[in-house]
Amino acid sequence: MPNNPISVRGRKCGAGLPLLFIAGPCVIESEELVLSVAQRLAEIAEQLSLPLVFKSSFDKANRTSIHSYRGPGLQKGMEILAKVKEKTGLPVTTDVHEASQAEPAAQVCDILQIPAFLARQTDLVQAVAEATARHGGVVNVKKPQFVAPEDMQHAVNKCVESGNENILLTDRGSTFGYGWLVNDMRAIPTMQKFGTPVIIDCTHSVQRPGGKTTGGQREMIPTIARAAVAAGCDGVFLETHPDPDKALSDGPNMLPLSEVPRFMRQLQRLRSLVNEMANES
Numbered sequence: 632m633p634n635n636p637i638s639v640r641g642r643k644c645g646a647g648l649p650l651l652f653i654a655g656p657c658v659i660e661s662e663e664l665v666l667s668v669a670q671r672l673a674e675i676a677e678q679l680s681l682p683l684v685f686k687s688s689f690d691k692a693n694r695t696s697i698h699s700y701r702g703p704g705l706q707k708g709m710e711i712l713a714k715v716k717e718k719t720g721l722p723v724t725t726d727v728h729e730a731s732q733a734e735p736a737a738q739v740c741d742i743l744q745i746p747a748f749l750a751r752q753t754d755l756v757q758a759v760a761e762a763t764a765r766h767g768g769v770v771n772v773k774k775p776q777f778v779a780p781e782d783m784q785h786a787v788n789k790c791v792e793s794g795n796e797n798i799l800l801t802d803r804g805s806t807f808g809y810g811w812l813v814n815d816m817r818a819i820p821t822m823q824k825f826g827t828p829v830i831i832d833c834t835h836s837v838q839r840p841g842g843k844t845t846g847g848q849r850e851m852i853p854t855i856a857r858a859a860v861a862a863g864c865d866g867v868f869l870e871t872h873p874d875p876d877k878a879l880s881d882g883p884n885m886l887p888l889s890e891v892p893r894f895m896r897q898l899q900r901l902r903s904l905v906n907e908m909a910n911e912s
Contacts, residue, residue, distance in 0.1 A: 633787060633826040637769055637797045639741050640722040642682035644799070644866050645828045647909065650902045651866035652676070652895060653724060653742075653771075653830065655686040657881040658702045662711045666718060668873065668888060673719040675892050681899060684742060685721045686868070687712070691880050692728040693748055700879040705732055709739045724771065730758035737762035747773040747803055747835075750786055760793035771799040773832065776806040780818035787825045800825070801868055802859075803832035812836055814855055816862040823863070831859035832868040834884045847883035849875065853894060860901045863909075867898060 636645025644651035654672055659665050669685045676683035689708020691701045702708060712723045716739070724742035727733055728749060736743055743759045750756070750772050763770050772786045783800055790798045800822045804812030814836050822829045833856040837848045856867055872878045875885040886894060 632796065633791060633798045634796045635826055635828055637799065637828060639682075639684055639769055642684065642722060644682070644830075646823075646865065647906055648865070649681060650860065650864075650898055651828075651830070652681060652683045653686050653866065653868040654683060654871055654891070656872045656878065657870045657885060658688045658691050658700065658879060659708050659711055660700075660879050662714070664873075665711055665715060668871065669715045669719045669721060671888060672871075672891070673721050675895065676721070679892070679895055679899065681895060683721060684724050685712075685715050685719070686724045686744075686870070688726050688880075689736075690728065693746065705735060709735060713739050727755070727759060730754045733758040733762035734765075737766045737768050740768065742769040742771050742799070744771040744801075745773060745786075747775045750775050750778070750783075753789060756786060756789045757793045760790040760795040763797070764793070764795035768795075769797040769799060770795055771801055771830070773801045773803055774805075774818065774822070776804060776812060780815070780821040783822050784825050787827060798827045799830055799866070800827050801830040801832050802836075802864075803868075804836040804838070810839055812838055812840070814859070816858055819859060819862045819864050823865075828865035830866040830868050831856060831864045833859065834868070834870045834881070834886065838881075838884050847881070849883055849886065852884075852886050853897070856894070856898055857901060860898050861905060863905060869894075 636643045722741035726744040807813040837851045870885045872885045873888045875882040
């Protein structure tokens, strides 16, 4: 049976608790950028008294073009994320794409994320669950765009049977035609029935897949986030960058770092109201 709430180095996420935020730039562009963004996010988390996990990818394996920037790779990426933990005190997370990456990433990261396109890969799910269990970490499984929310029970079962009951499920939209993603807010309570906290990825949800590069509707990030928090999600995943238009990956889908404090304050207030209403019923 999955744990609810789950704990990430003392930061809890689950029913009736404050929102957990998972935030950071899409990809590790440089050590300097990552440390700068992480330090700012740590300051925001302290100012707003909210639990936050820093996220950035060491490798963007799913790129539209073979020429697109992918990241510094596993070894260098783990070195940089370890420095984030040391210098900011924040827990960290990243995504892995191959079973062989699970153990070295779990030695550094407090949450390991299974990308949506890979969430049905049993070997990967099992390796991540086993590695995070060994190191006291959490598995975050993103719901594939092509999988119904009720079918995420199978991913939860794989994690539990592989030894880790500390599981997050994340919704990042569902395929609607060829070039759109839509968020069905019924996915949140549906997946919560499995016993796991549920996160909304409000930045990848605004992607416009297709074309030479993936586009996005950045202006819709707050709308999706507010709707998901109103629907009862337990956390918010967002990618952010000081200058998204110059980012090396997913720029159209990232929230400018300068807008993050206001964004988080609004969602905090909404979460408090949702929890208050839940206590009345």
